[in-house]
Amino acid sequence: MSMAGDYVGRFAPSPSGPLHAGSLVAALASFLDARVHGGRWLLRIEDIDETRTVPGAAEDIANALAALDMHSDGPVLVQSQRKHRYQAARDKLGALAYPCGCSRKEIADSRVGTASDGAAIYPGTCRGGLAPGKTARTLRLRVPDAGAEGELVRFDDRWLGPQSQHLAAEAGDFVLQRADGFWAYQLAVVVDDAEQGVTDIVRGADLLDSTARQIYLQRQLGYPTPRYLHLPLLTNATGEKFSKQNGAQALDLARPLDELQRAAGFLGLDTRAAQDRQAFWTLALAGWDTRFGPRR
Template sequence: MHTMDAVLDTFSNSSVYRGRFAPSPTGPLHFGSLVTAVGSYLDARSHNGEWRVRIEDLDPPREVPGAARDMLVLLEKLGMEWDGEVVYQSQRHDLYRAALAQLKKETLIYPCFCSRKEVAASKLTGIDGPIYPGTCRKARDNGQNNQQQKRSAMRVTTDNRRIKLVDRVQGFLSQRIGQDIGDFTLRRTDGVFAYQLAVVVDDADQHITHVVRGSDLLDSTPRQIFLQQLLKYPVPVYMHLPLATNRRGEKLSKQTFAAPVSQFDVLSQLVAALRFLGQNPPQALHDSNLETFWQWAVQHWRTDRIPISSAPVSFFIK
Protein backbone atom coordinates (compact mmCIF):
# COMPACT_ATOMS: atom_id res chain seq x y z
CA MET A 1 0.00 0.00 0.00
CA HIS A 2 1.29 3.45 -0.87
CA THR A 3 2.04 6.01 1.79
CA MET A 4 1.62 9.69 1.03
CA ASP A 5 5.32 10.48 1.54
CA ALA A 6 6.41 7.61 -0.70
CA VAL A 7 4.08 8.61 -3.50
CA LEU A 8 5.08 12.27 -3.27
CA ASP A 9 8.73 11.22 -3.51
CA THR A 10 7.94 8.97 -6.49
CA PHE A 11 6.22 11.74 -8.44
CA SER A 12 8.72 14.41 -7.39
CA ASN A 13 11.58 12.33 -8.75
CA SER A 14 9.76 11.28 -11.90
CA SER A 15 10.17 12.99 -15.26
CA VAL A 16 6.59 12.03 -16.14
CA TYR A 17 3.85 14.58 -15.52
CA ARG A 18 0.24 14.00 -16.50
CA GLY A 19 -2.38 16.51 -15.41
CA ARG A 20 -6.02 17.02 -16.29
CA PHE A 21 -8.91 19.48 -16.43
CA ALA A 22 -12.22 17.89 -15.47
CA PRO A 23 -15.23 20.22 -15.74
CA SER A 24 -18.85 19.21 -15.14
CA PRO A 25 -21.20 20.11 -18.04
CA THR A 26 -23.79 21.78 -15.81
CA GLY A 27 -23.48 25.08 -17.67
CA PRO A 28 -20.95 27.21 -19.56
CA LEU A 29 -17.43 27.77 -18.25
CA HIS A 30 -17.21 30.83 -15.99
CA PHE A 31 -14.16 32.71 -14.73
CA GLY A 32 -13.63 30.27 -11.86
CA SER A 33 -13.53 27.37 -14.32
CA LEU A 34 -11.14 29.37 -16.49
CA VAL A 35 -8.77 29.86 -13.54
CA THR A 36 -8.70 26.09 -12.95
CA ALA A 37 -8.18 25.37 -16.65
CA VAL A 38 -5.36 27.89 -16.94
CA GLY A 39 -3.67 26.79 -13.70
CA SER A 40 -3.78 23.08 -14.56
CA TYR A 41 -2.67 23.74 -18.15
CA LEU A 42 0.30 25.91 -17.18
CA ASP A 43 1.44 23.54 -14.45
CA ALA A 44 1.44 20.65 -16.93
CA ARG A 45 3.13 22.54 -19.78
CA SER A 46 5.76 24.11 -17.51
CA HIS A 47 6.75 20.56 -16.54
CA ASN A 48 6.75 19.44 -20.20
CA GLY A 49 3.86 17.24 -19.22
CA GLU A 50 0.58 16.05 -20.68
CA TRP A 51 -2.75 17.80 -20.11
CA ARG A 52 -5.89 15.68 -20.44
CA VAL A 53 -9.52 16.77 -20.56
CA ARG A 54 -12.22 14.74 -18.83
CA ILE A 55 -15.91 15.63 -18.88
CA GLU A 56 -17.44 14.74 -15.52
CA ASP A 57 -20.99 14.00 -16.69
CA LEU A 58 -21.92 11.60 -13.90
CA ASP A 59 -25.31 13.09 -13.05
CA PRO A 60 -27.58 13.33 -16.15
CA PRO A 61 -30.35 15.45 -14.50
CA ARG A 62 -27.81 18.22 -13.76
CA GLU A 63 -26.26 18.19 -17.23
CA VAL A 64 -27.07 21.05 -19.64
CA PRO A 65 -27.45 19.79 -23.23
CA GLY A 66 -24.59 21.00 -25.41
CA ALA A 67 -22.52 22.28 -22.47
CA ALA A 68 -19.72 19.73 -22.92
CA ARG A 69 -19.38 20.56 -26.62
CA ASP A 70 -19.35 24.29 -25.88
CA MET A 71 -16.62 23.82 -23.27
CA LEU A 72 -14.36 22.04 -25.76
CA VAL A 73 -14.96 24.70 -28.41
CA LEU A 74 -14.08 27.42 -25.90
CA LEU A 75 -10.88 25.66 -24.84
CA GLU A 76 -9.82 25.56 -28.48
CA LYS A 77 -10.55 29.27 -28.89
CA LEU A 78 -8.45 29.92 -25.78
CA GLY A 79 -5.54 28.16 -27.48
CA MET A 80 -5.50 25.28 -24.98
CA GLU A 81 -4.51 22.03 -26.66
CA TRP A 82 -5.19 18.80 -24.81
CA ASP A 83 -3.45 15.46 -25.19
CA GLY A 84 -5.24 12.26 -26.15
CA GLU A 85 -8.96 11.74 -26.49
CA VAL A 86 -11.50 13.54 -24.34
CA VAL A 87 -12.85 11.15 -21.70
CA TYR A 88 -16.51 11.15 -20.59
CA GLN A 89 -17.46 9.69 -17.22
CA SER A 90 -20.84 8.64 -18.58
CA GLN A 91 -18.98 6.07 -20.74
CA ARG A 92 -16.94 4.61 -17.87
CA HIS A 93 -19.54 2.94 -15.66
CA ASP A 94 -17.94 -0.49 -16.10
CA LEU A 95 -14.78 0.81 -14.42
CA TYR A 96 -16.75 2.16 -11.47
CA ARG A 97 -18.68 -1.09 -11.10
CA ALA A 98 -15.40 -3.03 -11.12
CA ALA A 99 -14.00 -0.83 -8.33
CA LEU A 100 -17.15 -1.37 -6.26
CA ALA A 101 -16.89 -5.12 -6.88
CA GLN A 102 -13.30 -5.09 -5.62
CA LEU A 103 -14.31 -3.24 -2.45
CA LYS A 104 -17.28 -5.57 -1.96
CA LYS A 105 -15.06 -8.62 -2.29
CA GLU A 106 -12.94 -7.25 0.54
CA THR A 107 -16.12 -6.46 2.58
CA LEU A 108 -15.25 -2.75 2.59
CA ILE A 109 -18.65 -1.50 1.40
CA TYR A 110 -22.22 -2.21 2.41
CA PRO A 111 -25.77 -1.35 1.22
CA CYS A 112 -27.53 1.52 2.95
CA PHE A 113 -31.31 1.97 2.97
CA CYS A 114 -31.47 5.12 5.10
CA SER A 115 -33.22 8.21 3.76
CA ARG A 116 -31.64 11.64 3.63
CA LYS A 117 -33.98 12.70 6.42
CA GLU A 118 -32.75 9.87 8.63
CA VAL A 119 -29.11 10.78 7.97
CA ALA A 120 -29.81 14.48 8.58
CA ALA A 121 -31.35 13.57 11.94
CA SER A 122 -28.00 12.25 13.12
CA LYS A 123 -26.63 14.11 16.12
CA LEU A 124 -23.11 13.55 14.77
CA THR A 125 -21.68 16.47 12.81
CA GLY A 126 -18.45 16.64 10.87
CA ILE A 127 -16.71 19.02 8.48
CA ASP A 128 -19.21 18.23 5.72
CA GLY A 129 -22.43 18.31 7.73
CA PRO A 130 -24.24 15.37 9.37
CA ILE A 131 -22.16 12.21 9.78
CA TYR A 132 -23.89 8.96 8.91
CA PRO A 133 -24.42 7.12 12.23
CA GLY A 134 -23.66 3.70 10.76
CA THR A 135 -27.21 2.33 11.01
CA CYS A 136 -26.90 -0.06 8.05
CA ARG A 137 -23.28 -0.90 8.77
CA LYS A 138 -24.48 -2.52 11.99
CA ALA A 139 -27.13 -4.42 10.02
CA ARG A 140 -24.89 -5.44 7.10
CA ASP A 141 -25.27 -9.14 7.86
CA ASN A 142 -29.05 -9.14 7.66
CA GLY A 143 -29.11 -11.23 4.47
CA GLN A 144 -30.17 -8.59 1.96
CA ASN A 145 -30.32 -10.13 -1.49
CA ASN A 146 -28.77 -8.67 -4.64
CA GLN A 147 -32.08 -7.26 -5.87
CA GLN A 148 -32.57 -5.33 -2.63
CA GLN A 149 -28.99 -4.08 -2.77
CA LYS A 150 -29.57 -2.64 -6.25
CA ARG A 151 -32.20 -0.34 -4.73
CA SER A 152 -29.84 0.79 -1.98
CA ALA A 153 -27.00 3.25 -1.73
CA MET A 154 -23.52 1.79 -1.24
CA ARG A 155 -21.33 3.17 1.54
CA VAL A 156 -17.67 2.55 2.26
CA THR A 157 -16.63 1.43 5.72
CA THR A 158 -14.30 4.07 7.14
CA ASP A 159 -11.89 3.81 10.02
CA ASN A 160 -10.06 6.27 12.21
CA ARG A 161 -6.79 6.34 10.29
CA ARG A 162 -5.33 9.82 9.86
CA ILE A 163 -5.06 10.94 6.24
CA LYS A 164 -2.35 13.56 5.73
CA LEU A 165 -1.94 15.79 2.70
CA VAL A 166 0.68 18.39 1.84
CA ASP A 167 -0.99 20.53 -0.80
CA ARG A 168 1.33 22.54 -3.06
CA VAL A 169 -0.61 25.77 -2.41
CA GLN A 170 -2.82 25.22 0.63
CA GLY A 171 -0.19 23.45 2.74
CA PHE A 172 -0.77 20.73 5.34
CA LEU A 173 -4.17 19.10 5.85
CA SER A 174 -5.06 16.20 8.12
CA GLN A 175 -8.35 14.35 8.58
CA ARG A 176 -9.57 11.28 10.41
CA ILE A 177 -12.10 10.01 7.90
CA GLY A 178 -14.18 7.98 10.35
CA GLN A 179 -14.42 10.82 12.84
CA ASP A 180 -14.60 13.82 10.49
CA ILE A 181 -16.59 12.36 7.58
CA GLY A 182 -18.01 8.95 8.46
CA ASP A 183 -19.02 6.17 6.05
CA PHE A 184 -19.60 8.07 2.81
CA THR A 185 -21.59 7.10 -0.27
CA LEU A 186 -19.95 5.58 -3.35
CA ARG A 187 -23.18 4.90 -5.26
CA ARG A 188 -26.48 6.63 -4.72
CA THR A 189 -29.85 4.96 -4.36
CA ASP A 190 -30.73 5.96 -7.95
CA GLY A 191 -27.67 4.10 -9.23
CA VAL A 192 -25.56 7.21 -9.94
CA PHE A 193 -21.92 6.72 -8.96
CA ALA A 194 -20.57 9.23 -6.46
CA TYR A 195 -17.97 11.77 -7.50
CA GLN A 196 -15.54 10.52 -4.85
CA LEU A 197 -15.41 7.06 -6.40
CA ALA A 198 -15.43 8.12 -10.05
CA VAL A 199 -12.65 10.70 -9.73
CA VAL A 200 -10.38 8.23 -7.94
CA VAL A 201 -10.97 5.50 -10.53
CA ASP A 202 -10.51 7.91 -13.44
CA ASP A 203 -7.31 9.47 -12.12
CA ALA A 204 -5.81 6.02 -11.59
CA ASP A 205 -6.97 4.67 -14.95
CA GLN A 206 -5.61 7.73 -16.79
CA HIS A 207 -2.32 7.63 -14.82
CA ILE A 208 -2.81 11.17 -13.57
CA THR A 209 0.25 12.20 -11.56
CA HIS A 210 -0.75 15.77 -10.63
CA VAL A 211 -4.20 17.14 -9.79
CA VAL A 212 -4.70 20.91 -10.03
CA ARG A 213 -8.23 22.11 -9.15
CA GLY A 214 -10.23 24.56 -7.02
CA SER A 215 -9.88 24.70 -3.24
CA ASP A 216 -13.59 23.91 -2.83
CA LEU A 217 -12.50 20.29 -3.34
CA LEU A 218 -9.71 20.40 -0.75
CA ASP A 219 -11.78 18.83 2.03
CA SER A 220 -12.76 16.00 -0.35
CA THR A 221 -9.16 15.05 -1.04
CA PRO A 222 -8.56 12.98 2.13
CA ARG A 223 -11.61 10.88 1.19
CA GLN A 224 -10.08 10.29 -2.21
CA ILE A 225 -6.71 9.39 -0.73
CA PHE A 226 -8.55 6.97 1.60
CA LEU A 227 -10.16 5.27 -1.42
CA GLN A 228 -6.84 5.23 -3.26
CA GLN A 229 -5.34 3.40 -0.31
CA LEU A 230 -8.21 0.87 -0.19
CA LEU A 231 -7.98 0.24 -3.95
CA LYS A 232 -4.15 0.25 -3.89
CA TYR A 233 -3.93 3.10 -6.37
CA PRO A 234 -1.05 5.59 -6.46
CA VAL A 235 -1.75 8.98 -4.88
CA PRO A 236 -1.33 12.00 -7.19
CA VAL A 237 0.34 15.22 -6.12
CA TYR A 238 -2.39 17.77 -5.28
CA MET A 239 -2.57 21.52 -5.76
CA HIS A 240 -5.76 23.41 -4.89
CA LEU A 241 -6.14 26.89 -6.38
CA PRO A 242 -7.95 29.81 -4.70
CA LEU A 243 -11.62 30.19 -5.55
CA ALA A 244 -12.96 33.03 -7.66
CA THR A 245 -15.89 34.67 -5.89
CA ASN A 246 -18.44 37.39 -6.53
CA ARG A 247 -18.62 40.62 -4.49
CA ARG A 248 -20.66 38.83 -1.81
CA GLY A 249 -17.88 36.30 -1.32
CA GLU A 250 -19.86 33.49 -2.96
CA LYS A 251 -18.07 30.96 -5.15
CA LEU A 252 -18.77 31.55 -8.84
CA SER A 253 -21.19 28.90 -10.04
CA LYS A 254 -24.39 28.33 -11.95
CA GLN A 255 -26.28 28.82 -8.68
CA THR A 256 -24.73 32.27 -8.13
CA PHE A 257 -25.41 33.28 -11.75
CA ALA A 258 -21.74 33.49 -12.74
CA ALA A 259 -21.24 35.08 -16.16
CA PRO A 260 -19.88 32.69 -18.82
CA VAL A 261 -16.44 33.19 -20.31
CA SER A 262 -16.88 35.08 -23.57
CA GLN A 263 -15.67 33.56 -26.82
CA PHE A 264 -14.65 37.06 -27.86
CA ASP A 265 -11.64 38.96 -26.50
CA VAL A 266 -10.34 35.75 -24.94
CA LEU A 267 -6.89 37.25 -24.41
CA SER A 268 -8.03 39.77 -21.80
CA GLN A 269 -9.80 37.00 -19.88
CA LEU A 270 -6.69 34.82 -19.96
CA VAL A 271 -4.58 37.72 -18.67
CA ALA A 272 -7.13 38.25 -15.88
CA ALA A 273 -6.86 34.56 -14.92
CA LEU A 274 -3.07 34.91 -14.77
CA ARG A 275 -3.38 37.96 -12.53
CA PHE A 276 -5.82 36.09 -10.28
CA LEU A 277 -3.20 33.34 -9.94
CA GLY A 278 -0.57 35.87 -8.86
CA GLN A 279 1.56 35.62 -12.00
CA ASN A 280 1.94 39.40 -12.66
CA PRO A 281 1.71 39.42 -16.47
CA PRO A 282 3.21 42.52 -18.15
CA GLN A 283 0.92 45.10 -19.73
CA ALA A 284 2.34 44.25 -23.16
CA LEU A 285 0.70 40.81 -22.92
CA HIS A 286 -2.72 42.48 -23.29
CA ASP A 287 -1.79 43.54 -26.80
CA SER A 288 -0.14 40.28 -27.88
CA ASN A 289 -1.63 37.15 -29.48
CA LEU A 290 -2.50 33.74 -28.05
CA GLU A 291 0.80 32.15 -29.07
CA THR A 292 2.82 34.88 -27.37
CA PHE A 293 0.56 34.74 -24.30
CA TRP A 294 1.03 31.02 -23.76
CA GLN A 295 4.77 31.17 -24.41
CA TRP A 296 5.17 33.86 -21.75
CA ALA A 297 2.77 32.21 -19.31
CA VAL A 298 4.45 28.79 -19.48
CA GLN A 299 7.94 30.25 -19.22
CA HIS A 300 7.07 32.43 -16.20
CA TRP A 301 4.74 30.06 -14.31
CA ARG A 302 5.52 30.26 -10.58
CA THR A 303 3.44 28.23 -8.15
CA ASP A 304 4.96 30.03 -5.16
CA ARG A 305 3.14 33.19 -6.28
CA ILE A 306 -0.32 31.60 -6.22
CA PRO A 307 -2.39 33.08 -3.36
CA ILE A 308 -4.01 30.75 -0.86
CA SER A 309 -7.29 32.56 -0.28
CA SER A 310 -10.27 33.27 -2.52
CA ALA A 311 -10.83 36.68 -4.10
CA PRO A 312 -13.60 38.60 -5.94
CA VAL A 313 -13.31 38.39 -9.71
CA SER A 314 -14.08 42.12 -10.09
CA PHE A 315 -10.56 42.92 -8.87
CA PHE A 316 -9.02 41.14 -11.84
CA ILE A 317 -11.38 41.77 -14.77
CA LYS A 318 -11.18 45.33 -15.95
Protein backbone atom coordinates in the same frame (compact mmCIF):
# COMPACT_ATOMS: atom_id res chain seq x y z
CA MET B 1 8.05 14.80 -7.47
CA SER B 2 7.17 13.79 -11.02
CA MET B 3 10.01 13.95 -13.50
CA ALA B 4 9.53 15.85 -16.75
CA GLY B 5 7.68 13.70 -19.24
CA ASP B 6 6.07 11.53 -16.54
CA TYR B 7 3.65 14.24 -15.45
CA VAL B 8 -0.03 13.84 -16.34
CA GLY B 9 -2.52 16.52 -15.33
CA ARG B 10 -6.17 17.06 -16.11
CA PHE B 11 -9.04 19.51 -16.17
CA ALA B 12 -12.38 17.91 -15.34
CA PRO B 13 -15.41 20.21 -15.73
CA SER B 14 -19.04 19.22 -15.35
CA PRO B 15 -21.08 19.90 -18.52
CA SER B 16 -23.79 21.80 -16.67
CA GLY B 17 -23.20 25.00 -18.62
CA PRO B 18 -20.53 26.96 -20.51
CA LEU B 19 -17.01 27.65 -19.30
CA HIS B 20 -16.98 30.67 -16.95
CA ALA B 21 -14.36 32.73 -15.14
CA GLY B 22 -14.17 30.42 -12.12
CA SER B 23 -13.65 27.28 -14.18
CA LEU B 24 -11.13 29.09 -16.38
CA VAL B 25 -8.93 29.69 -13.32
CA ALA B 26 -8.76 25.93 -12.69
CA ALA B 27 -8.26 25.14 -16.38
CA LEU B 28 -5.45 27.68 -16.73
CA ALA B 29 -3.62 26.61 -13.56
CA SER B 30 -3.81 22.92 -14.44
CA PHE B 31 -2.65 23.63 -18.00
CA LEU B 32 0.28 25.77 -16.89
CA ASP B 33 1.34 23.19 -14.32
CA ALA B 34 1.39 20.44 -16.94
CA ARG B 35 3.38 22.56 -19.37
CA VAL B 36 6.07 23.71 -16.94
CA HIS B 37 6.60 20.08 -15.90
CA GLY B 38 6.93 18.96 -19.51
CA GLY B 39 3.88 16.75 -19.10
CA ARG B 40 0.52 15.95 -20.65
CA TRP B 41 -2.77 17.77 -19.98
CA LEU B 42 -6.03 15.88 -20.39
CA LEU B 43 -9.65 16.99 -20.62
CA ARG B 44 -12.24 14.90 -18.79
CA ILE B 45 -15.99 15.53 -18.87
CA GLU B 46 -17.41 14.75 -15.42
CA ASP B 47 -21.02 14.01 -16.34
CA ILE B 48 -21.54 11.14 -13.90
CA ASP B 49 -24.52 13.10 -12.53
CA GLU B 50 -26.51 13.02 -15.75
CA THR B 51 -29.37 15.00 -14.20
CA ARG B 52 -27.17 18.12 -14.32
CA THR B 53 -25.92 17.68 -17.88
CA VAL B 54 -26.87 20.41 -20.34
CA PRO B 55 -27.02 19.15 -23.95
CA GLY B 56 -24.13 20.54 -25.97
CA ALA B 57 -22.24 21.89 -22.93
CA ALA B 58 -19.36 19.42 -23.23
CA GLU B 59 -18.71 20.46 -26.82
CA ASP B 60 -19.02 24.14 -25.87
CA ILE B 61 -16.42 23.70 -23.10
CA ALA B 62 -13.96 21.93 -25.42
CA ASN B 63 -14.44 24.63 -28.07
CA ALA B 64 -13.93 27.41 -25.52
CA LEU B 65 -10.69 25.84 -24.30
CA ALA B 66 -9.47 25.51 -27.88
CA ALA B 67 -10.25 29.19 -28.50
CA LEU B 68 -8.02 29.95 -25.49
CA ASP B 69 -5.17 27.76 -26.88
CA MET B 70 -5.73 24.87 -24.47
CA HIS B 71 -6.01 21.49 -26.19
CA SER B 72 -6.19 18.06 -24.60
CA ASP B 73 -3.10 15.90 -25.15
CA GLY B 74 -5.22 12.77 -25.47
CA PRO B 75 -8.75 11.51 -25.99
CA VAL B 76 -11.45 13.27 -23.96
CA LEU B 77 -12.72 10.90 -21.27
CA VAL B 78 -16.48 11.01 -20.60
CA GLN B 79 -17.65 9.62 -17.25
CA SER B 80 -21.14 8.60 -18.36
CA GLN B 81 -19.51 6.12 -20.76
CA ARG B 82 -17.52 4.42 -17.99
CA LYS B 83 -20.10 3.02 -15.59
CA HIS B 84 -18.70 -0.50 -16.04
CA ARG B 85 -15.33 0.70 -14.72
CA TYR B 86 -16.93 2.10 -11.57
CA GLN B 87 -18.81 -1.17 -11.05
CA ALA B 88 -15.52 -3.07 -11.38
CA ALA B 89 -13.93 -0.85 -8.73
CA ARG B 90 -16.90 -1.39 -6.43
CA ASP B 91 -16.52 -5.16 -6.86
CA LYS B 92 -12.84 -4.89 -5.95
CA LEU B 93 -13.74 -3.17 -2.66
CA GLY B 94 -15.68 -6.23 -1.52
CA ALA B 95 -17.12 -6.05 2.00
CA LEU B 96 -15.70 -2.56 2.59
CA ALA B 97 -18.67 -1.33 0.55
CA TYR B 98 -22.05 -1.95 2.14
CA PRO B 99 -25.70 -1.07 1.44
CA CYS B 100 -27.31 1.69 3.48
CA GLY B 101 -31.06 2.14 3.90
CA CYS B 102 -31.01 5.49 5.71
CA SER B 103 -32.78 8.54 4.34
CA ARG B 104 -31.23 12.00 4.53
CA LYS B 105 -33.66 12.91 7.31
CA GLU B 106 -32.74 9.85 9.34
CA ILE B 107 -29.03 10.65 8.97
CA ALA B 108 -29.62 14.28 9.95
CA ASP B 109 -31.65 13.22 12.98
CA SER B 110 -28.96 10.80 14.19
CA ARG B 111 -25.88 12.71 13.06
CA VAL B 112 -22.68 12.31 15.04
CA GLY B 113 -21.23 15.55 13.73
CA THR B 114 -21.17 17.95 10.81
CA ALA B 115 -18.61 17.89 8.01
CA SER B 116 -16.90 21.06 6.87
CA ASP B 117 -19.29 21.29 3.91
CA GLY B 118 -22.29 21.28 6.26
CA ALA B 119 -23.36 17.70 5.56
CA ALA B 120 -24.32 15.41 8.42
CA ILE B 121 -21.65 12.82 9.24
CA TYR B 122 -23.09 9.35 8.84
CA PRO B 123 -23.35 7.51 12.19
CA GLY B 124 -22.77 4.01 10.77
CA THR B 125 -26.33 2.82 11.30
CA CYS B 126 -26.22 0.15 8.55
CA ARG B 127 -22.63 -1.02 9.07
CA GLY B 128 -23.84 -4.30 10.58
CA GLY B 129 -26.53 -4.88 7.96
CA LEU B 130 -29.88 -3.43 7.01
CA ALA B 131 -32.51 -3.28 9.76
CA PRO B 132 -35.67 -5.37 9.26
CA GLY B 133 -37.98 -3.69 6.78
CA LYS B 134 -35.22 -1.49 5.35
CA THR B 135 -34.19 -1.59 1.70
CA ALA B 136 -30.90 -0.38 0.32
CA ARG B 137 -30.86 3.23 -0.84
CA THR B 138 -27.15 3.94 -1.24
CA LEU B 139 -23.82 2.16 -1.16
CA ARG B 140 -21.26 3.37 1.39
CA LEU B 141 -17.57 2.79 2.00
CA ARG B 142 -16.51 1.83 5.51
CA VAL B 143 -13.74 4.05 6.90
CA PRO B 144 -11.48 3.06 9.82
CA ASP B 145 -12.87 3.59 13.31
CA ALA B 146 -11.65 6.59 15.30
CA GLY B 147 -8.10 5.96 16.46
CA ALA B 148 -7.57 2.99 14.13
CA GLU B 149 -4.62 2.75 11.76
CA GLY B 150 -5.38 4.64 8.57
CA GLU B 151 -8.08 6.80 10.13
CA LEU B 152 -5.86 9.90 9.94
CA VAL B 153 -5.04 10.79 6.34
CA ARG B 154 -2.23 13.25 5.74
CA PHE B 155 -1.05 14.89 2.53
CA ASP B 156 0.98 17.90 1.45
CA ASP B 157 -0.88 20.39 -0.71
CA ARG B 158 1.36 22.31 -3.08
CA TRP B 159 -0.54 25.57 -2.47
CA LEU B 160 -1.89 25.19 1.07
CA GLY B 161 0.82 23.10 2.73
CA PRO B 162 0.39 20.12 5.10
CA GLN B 163 -3.20 18.84 5.47
CA SER B 164 -4.81 16.09 7.53
CA GLN B 165 -8.27 14.70 8.16
CA HIS B 166 -9.66 12.20 10.65
CA LEU B 167 -11.98 10.22 8.41
CA ALA B 168 -14.25 8.82 11.11
CA ALA B 169 -14.74 12.13 12.91
CA GLU B 170 -14.73 14.49 9.92
CA ALA B 171 -16.24 12.47 7.07
CA GLY B 172 -17.71 9.14 8.19
CA ASP B 173 -18.60 6.25 5.90
CA PHE B 174 -19.20 7.97 2.57
CA VAL B 175 -21.39 7.28 -0.43
CA LEU B 176 -20.09 5.36 -3.44
CA GLN B 177 -23.42 4.98 -5.22
CA ARG B 178 -26.32 7.38 -4.77
CA ALA B 179 -29.98 6.65 -4.12
CA ASP B 180 -30.79 7.55 -7.73
CA GLY B 181 -28.40 4.85 -8.95
CA PHE B 182 -25.65 7.15 -10.19
CA TRP B 183 -22.10 6.46 -9.06
CA ALA B 184 -20.80 9.09 -6.66
CA TYR B 185 -18.14 11.64 -7.58
CA GLN B 186 -15.70 10.26 -4.99
CA LEU B 187 -15.53 6.85 -6.66
CA ALA B 188 -15.64 8.05 -10.27
CA VAL B 189 -12.86 10.61 -9.88
CA VAL B 190 -10.53 8.13 -8.17
CA VAL B 191 -11.05 5.47 -10.84
CA ASP B 192 -10.65 7.97 -13.68
CA ASP B 193 -7.49 9.56 -12.28
CA ALA B 194 -5.88 6.14 -11.83
CA GLU B 195 -6.84 4.81 -15.24
CA GLN B 196 -5.71 8.00 -16.99
CA GLY B 197 -2.37 7.85 -15.15
CA VAL B 198 -2.90 11.27 -13.54
CA THR B 199 0.09 12.21 -11.38
CA ASP B 200 -0.90 15.75 -10.41
CA ILE B 201 -4.30 17.24 -9.61
CA VAL B 202 -4.77 21.01 -9.74
CA ARG B 203 -8.29 22.07 -8.76
CA GLY B 204 -10.31 24.47 -6.62
CA ALA B 205 -10.13 24.56 -2.83
CA ASP B 206 -13.83 23.66 -2.65
CA LEU B 207 -12.67 20.07 -3.24
CA LEU B 208 -10.02 20.10 -0.51
CA ASP B 209 -12.35 18.37 1.95
CA SER B 210 -12.84 15.47 -0.50
CA THR B 211 -9.13 14.75 -0.84
CA ALA B 212 -8.67 12.58 2.26
CA ARG B 213 -11.60 10.39 1.25
CA GLN B 214 -10.16 10.03 -2.24
CA ILE B 215 -6.72 9.12 -0.89
CA TYR B 216 -8.28 6.49 1.39
CA LEU B 217 -10.21 5.07 -1.57
CA GLN B 218 -7.06 5.04 -3.70
CA ARG B 219 -5.33 2.98 -1.03
CA GLN B 220 -8.17 0.46 -0.83
CA LEU B 221 -8.11 0.01 -4.61
CA GLY B 222 -4.33 -0.22 -4.83
CA TYR B 223 -3.99 2.99 -6.83
CA PRO B 224 -1.12 5.48 -6.55
CA THR B 225 -1.85 8.82 -4.90
CA PRO B 226 -1.29 11.91 -7.07
CA ARG B 227 0.11 15.19 -5.83
CA TYR B 228 -2.50 17.84 -5.06
CA LEU B 229 -2.66 21.61 -5.50
CA HIS B 230 -5.87 23.33 -4.38
CA LEU B 231 -6.44 26.80 -5.75
CA PRO B 232 -8.21 29.70 -4.03
CA LEU B 233 -11.75 30.18 -5.28
CA LEU B 234 -12.93 33.05 -7.42
CA THR B 235 -16.00 34.50 -5.70
CA ASN B 236 -18.78 36.89 -6.67
CA ALA B 237 -19.74 40.17 -4.98
CA THR B 238 -21.58 38.32 -2.18
CA GLY B 239 -18.65 36.01 -1.45
CA GLU B 240 -20.15 32.95 -3.13
CA LYS B 241 -18.05 30.64 -5.28
CA PHE B 242 -18.24 31.60 -8.94
CA SER B 243 -20.33 28.80 -10.43
CA LYS B 244 -23.00 28.02 -12.96
CA GLN B 245 -25.47 27.50 -10.12
CA ASN B 246 -24.84 31.08 -8.97
CA GLY B 247 -25.40 32.52 -12.41
CA ALA B 248 -21.78 32.87 -13.57
CA GLN B 249 -21.74 34.14 -17.14
CA ALA B 250 -20.03 32.42 -20.04
CA LEU B 251 -16.61 33.68 -21.07
CA ASP B 252 -16.40 36.37 -23.73
CA LEU B 253 -14.51 34.41 -26.36
CA ALA B 254 -14.44 37.43 -28.64
CA ARG B 255 -11.81 38.80 -26.20
CA PRO B 256 -9.76 35.70 -25.30
CA LEU B 257 -6.66 37.60 -24.21
CA ASP B 258 -8.67 39.64 -21.70
CA GLU B 259 -10.23 36.50 -20.23
CA LEU B 260 -6.85 34.78 -19.92
CA GLN B 261 -5.23 37.81 -18.31
CA ARG B 262 -8.00 38.11 -15.72
CA ALA B 263 -7.61 34.46 -14.77
CA ALA B 264 -3.83 34.79 -14.62
CA GLY B 265 -4.10 37.90 -12.46
CA PHE B 266 -6.27 36.03 -9.98
CA LEU B 267 -3.54 33.39 -9.76
CA GLY B 268 -0.96 36.06 -9.01
CA LEU B 269 0.67 35.99 -12.45
CA ASP B 270 1.55 39.32 -14.06
CA THR B 271 0.81 39.11 -17.78
CA ARG B 272 -0.29 42.71 -18.27
CA ALA B 273 2.54 43.40 -20.73
CA ALA B 274 1.23 40.80 -23.17
CA GLN B 275 -0.22 42.29 -26.35
CA ASP B 276 -1.23 38.96 -27.86
CA ARG B 277 -1.85 35.38 -26.76
CA GLN B 278 1.62 34.18 -27.69
CA ALA B 279 3.17 36.77 -25.36
CA PHE B 280 0.58 35.91 -22.72
CA TRP B 281 1.62 32.25 -22.66
CA THR B 282 5.30 33.14 -22.47
CA LEU B 283 4.71 35.35 -19.41
CA ALA B 284 2.20 33.03 -17.75
CA LEU B 285 4.43 29.98 -18.10
CA ALA B 286 7.44 31.84 -16.75
CA GLY B 287 5.45 33.09 -13.77
CA TRP B 288 4.02 29.67 -12.94
CA ASP B 289 7.42 28.03 -13.38
CA THR B 290 8.92 30.41 -10.83
CA ARG B 291 6.30 29.47 -8.23
CA PHE B 292 5.43 25.85 -8.91
CA GLY B 293 7.85 24.49 -11.48
CA PRO B 294 10.14 21.50 -10.88
CA ARG B 295 13.09 22.05 -8.60
CA ARG B 296 16.29 22.78 -10.48
